[in-house]
Amino acid sequence: MSLQPLRITGGTKFAAGLAGILTTTSMAAGCAITALALLTTVPSEPLSSTLLFLALALLTSGAFVAVSHLLVRIALGRHRTGGSLTRFFRYQLGALGVGGGLGLGFFPAMIEADPIWWVVSIAAGIALCGVSLLAFRRARYRILDRPPRSHIGLAEAVVVDYWSGAMPRGAAPSLTVIRFADESGRARWARHLVAQPPSMLGTMGQVQYDRRRPERVLRFTVGHRRSAPPPVPQPPNPPFWP
DSSP, rough: OSSOOOOOOHHHHHHHHHHHHHHHHHHHHHHHHHHHHHHOOOOOOTTHHHHHHHHHHHHHHHHHHHHHHHHHHHHHSSSSSHHHHHHHHHHHHHHHHHHHHHHHHHHHHHHTOHHHHHHHHHHHHHHHHHHHHHHGEEEEEEESSSSSSSTEEEEEEEEEEEEOOSOTTTTOOOOEEEEEOOTTTTTTEEEEEOOOOOOOOOOOOEEEEEEESSOOOOEEEEEEOOOOOOOOOOOOOSSOOO
16 A cells, blocks of 8 residues: 555556456457367367467467556556455456357357257357356455454545546456555555446445555455444333323
8 A cells, every 4th residue: 555645647547458458359369279279179170280379379368368467567556455466367367268158159160060069069158158257247345344354454445536448347447546544544545456336436445454564455345334223212111090
């Protein structure tokens, strides 16, 4: 976490947007990897050329993953929440999985397979796409009433800067800057990859940070801490005489 105010600058937006484009494009690499891997099992296809194209597809997908992960690190900077990079890596795996599902669906057309293999391949592709899309589901962390461990501190935080990108929601990661006060009362800032909407200016949430290393922010959860409802006043007891 930073002791100085953070902002989402133009360079931050460019790095995050380019990372989103590369992650979305990696679906094509996942589609090619799945189709070429299955093509190696077909005896009528030349194995040497298929393996060459498969190796190129693997190298391309690895480059997409590495470069987009580096761009997100640049966008988030050194002062970031701990789960942001893990969240983006799940996005990357989800995009590759969706591409793999599309490759399964189109594979029978490449080898002119029998109708039964069309049904099996398309069903497997839909199942793989469905499982991969779970990586993009919204986070469901709950607001804690007490720290889960003794060295973790809890504090209320507010979103002071927000950027969702000019592209569709799945194409670019949305970024926020959160501000909170630690247990000593000092204001601190951190960047966060949006995992649980809504996250807009003024959105309140809860921060978990390491008390032993206050610069480490572990998680940001959107919502308010639920307090106990005030007691409802009871009417006085009626008299026993008419």
